Every structure is written in structure tokens, then in C-alpha cells.
Amino acid sequence: xxxxxxxxxxxLKEHLGKHxxxxxxxRELILNAFLRQEHITAEAMYHQLAKSDPxxxxxxxxxxxxxxxxxxxAQARHFGSQTQYDNIAHKGHHDHLICTGCDKIVEFExxxxxxxxxxxxxxxGFIIKTxxxxxxxxxSRCRH
Amino acid sequence: xxxxxxxxxxxLKEHLGKHxxxxxxxRELILNAFLRQEHITAEAMYHQLAKSDPxxxxxxxxxxxxxxxxxxxAQARHFGSQTQYDNIAHKGHHDHLICTGCDKIVEFExxxxxxxxxxxxxxxGFIIKTxxxxxxxxxSRCRH
DNA sequence: ATCATTTTGAGACAGCTTATCAATTTCAAT
DNA sequence: ATTGAAATTGATAAGCTGTCTCAAAATGAT
Numbered sequence: 001x002x003x004x005x006x007x008x009x010x011x012l013k014e015h016l017g018k019h020x021x022x023x024x025x026x027r028e029l030i031l032n033a034f035l036r037q038e039h040i041t042a043e044a045m046y047h048q049l050a051k052s053d054p055x056x057x058x059x060x061x062x063x064x065x066x067x068x069x070x071x072x073x074a075q076a077r078h079f080g081s082q083t084q085y086d087n088i089a090h091k092g093h094h095d096h097l098i099c100t101g102c103d104k105i106v107e108f109e110x111x112x113x114x115x116x117x118x119x120x121x122x123x124x125g126f127i128i129k130t131x132x133x134x135x136x137x138x139x140s141r142c143r144h
Numbered sequence: 145x146x147x148x149x150x151x152x153x154x155x156l157k158e159h160l161g162k163h164x165x166x167x168x169x170x171r172e173l174i175l176n177a178f179l180r181q182e183h184i185t186a187e188a189m190y191h192q193l194a195k196s197d198p199x200x201x202x203x204x205x206x207x208x209x210x211x212x213x214x215x216x217x218a219q220a221r222h223f224g225s226q227t228q229y230d231n232i233a234h235k236g237h238h239d240h241l242i243c244t245g246c247d248k249i250v251e252f253e254x255x256x257x258x259x260x261x262x263x264x265x266x267x268x269g270f271i272i273k274t275x276x277x278x279x280x281x282x283x284s285r286c287r288h
Numbered sequence: 289a290t291c292a293t294t295t296t297g298a299g300a301c302a303g304c305t306t307a308t309c310a311a312t313t314t315c316a317a318t
Numbered sequence: 319a320t321t322g323a324a325a326t327t328g329a330t331a332a333g334c335t336g337t338c339t340c341a342a343a344a345t346g347a348t
Contacts, residue, residue: 020325021326022314022315023314024325025313026326027326043304056328057330058328058329059305059306059307059327060327060328062304062305062306063326078224079222080222081303081335081336083304083305106268108268110260112260113264116257116260117277120252120254120279121241121279124241124250124252126250126281126282127282127287128280129281130281131280132277132278133275133278134275135261135264135265135272136219136273136274136275136276137265137271137274138270140269143271164294165294166293166344166346167345168345169344170296171295185335186335186336187335199297200296201297202297203299203336203338206336207295225304225305225334225335226336227335
């Protein structure tokens with residue numbers, strides 16, 4: 001079992017080493033759970049891990065997910081009233097068309113848009129790690 | 145004094161009429177203050193308006209800004225731990241490059257991206273009303 | 289002007305996240 | 319392997335943002 005996510009584990013260890021932080025059972029556990037998903041909230045992970053590890057505290061999960069952000073493995077995204085922690089490894093495929101009439105959501109991907117995003121970023125001296133694109137409007141049925 | 149933002153005021157009145165809502169002194173006041181900015185938080189507006197109107201409640205500002213969202217004049221955007229209310233009239237200038245290292249925000253506009261967004265929407269039978277595009281990454285200084 | 293309806297303001301309340309702190313764990317140096 | 323300074327954990331308190339409550343006030347159709 002395990003022995004997956006080797007690359008990410010190395011990245012975490014490197015970050016820990018650089019900052020005089022320690023590798024703990026909880027951090028390993030949370031990393032493995034985190035890497036299995038595309039994105040998750042702290043609360044969701046808390047419930048998910050409670051089955052195998054009932055005494056893992058919610059605060060530890062928050063601390064650890066924020067640590068992953070610092071280490072460049074995760075990225076926090078505020079959505080609604082909660083914070084989603086996105087798995088950096090799964091980037092792309094995250095654009096949405098949202099109908100404000102019926103709340104239908106259509107996912108899409110467009111390479112040309114992504115390329116232009118890179119262009120804009122470069123012009124401004126940025127290196128993009130992730131992005132978020134949402135188009136709000138009316139779908140064919142809600143247009144009347 | 146005043147007599148500005150006529151178009152938006154008409155739009156608000158139309159929304160109020162359709163939903164059996166009333167035009168109040170506070171709603172006019174908050175609308176005028178809101179339209180002067182590109183985006184603002186409820187808390188910031190609370191402090192801003194406290195000088196001229198010390199008894200305007202924070203709850204009223206939240207309610208009113210959410211009303212503007214319903215009326216299509218504003219758009220809520222969660223950023224950090226707070227909600228930014230964006231002025232729709234300034235759209236086209238609403239895309240952001242956000243540095244995850246220092247939280248610096250660079251605004252940009254790109255017609256080609258907007259055109260491709262329209263294209264994607266049309267392909268899916270949507271008519272876009274607004275959009276949100278945020279690119280997250282590291283600025284030139286935070287890249288080390 | 290009247291009056292049913294809506295809105296306001298103030299504070300209580302709720303949800304999500306971080307801070308606190310004693311007890312435990314890690315890990316580098318024996 | 320043992321030690322001990324430093325970091326981490328878990329439980330809960332505290333903090334922050336935003337919404338709800340409700341009596342008093344304002345609106346606007348009649």
C-alpha cells in the first residue's frame with residue numbers, strides 16, 4: 001500500500017526542511033488524503049478522516065492544508081462561505097458556464113483562452129499557478 | 145450635487161418596482177457611494193459613510209449591496225476572508241492577476257479573451273451577462 | 289392623510305477559521 | 319537507544335464576516 005504521491009511527499013519534505021518544521025504522522029496522513037482529490041474543504045476532510053482516525057482535530061487539518069499552500073502543493077480558493085483547497089497537480093479543466101436563471105453549470109475547456117491567459121500573465125511579470133474563470137448568463141431555456 | 149448615475153438609478157427603480165420593494169433614503173445613498181468605486185467591501189463602505197451618516201447600520205449596507213446584486217448592478221466576489229462587491233458598470237476591467245505571495249492585485253483587460261468567452265457561451269447556447277476571471281500566481285518579486 | 293407593507297438599526301446569532309496552551313511527539317545530538 | 323530543546327497536536331475558546339430578529343420608523347398606494 002501507499003508509496004504513491006512520492007513527488008509531492010518529496011516537495012513537502014523539502015519545504016519542512018527549509019523551515020525547521022517536522023514531518024508528523026498527521027501531515028503524512030492528510031497529504032495522502034488530500035492528493036486523492038481534486039479539491040476539498042477542511043470540514044469535508046475532517047469527516048472523511050474521522051472514520052480512520054477519530055481524534056484528528058479540525059484545527060490540525062486547517063493548519064496542515066495551509067501548510068500545503070505554503071509548500072506550493074495546494075491553493076486556497078474562497079467559494080461561498082467556505083474555503084476550497086485545490087490540488088495543484090490537477091490544474092486545468094476548471095472553467096464554468098453558470099446559468100443565473102436555473103443554476104445549471106456547464107464545464108468547459110478552451111486552450112486558446114488558456115494561452116491568452118499565459119500571455120497576459122507574462123506581460124505583467126506573473127507566473128500563473130492556477131486560475132478561475134466563470135461566465136454568468138442565461139442558458140437557452142431560461143432565455144425565454 | 146447628485147443627478148449622476150441616472151441609468152443605474154433607473155435600473156434599481158425598475159428592480160424595486162418588479163419586486164414590491166421600496167426606494168429609501170439609505171438605498172439612494174448607498175447606491176451613489178457604491179457607483180463611485182470599482183469595488184468595495186461592506187465594512188469599508190460602512191466606515192466611509194459613517195462620517196456623513198453615523199447611524200447607517202452595517203446590516204443595512206450588507207442588505208443593500210446584496211440587493212444591488214439581485215438588481216444586476218453589483219457582483220459579489222469572495223476574496224480572502226471578505227466579500228468584494230464589484231461595480232458592474234466597470235466591467236471589461238474586472239479581470240485580475242493575483243499574487244499568492246504578497247496578495248498584490250493587477251487588473252487587466254483583454255478583448256481577445258472576452259471574444260473567446262462569447263464564443264464558448266454561444267456554442268453552449270448561453271448569453272453572458274457577466275464574468276469573473278482570476279489568474280493566481282507569483283509576481284516578479286515573489287518569484288525570488 | 290391613512291394604513292398595510294417594507295425597511296431600518298442595533299444587537300444577537302451562526303458559520304468558518306485561527307489562536308491558545310498544556311500534553312505529546314519529533315529529531316538532532318549525544 | 320536516550321536525552322532534551324523545539325515543534326506539533328487536540329480540544330476548545332476566541333475572532334471575524336455576514337445574516338437574522340424584531341420593535342420602531344419610513345414608504346407609497348389608496
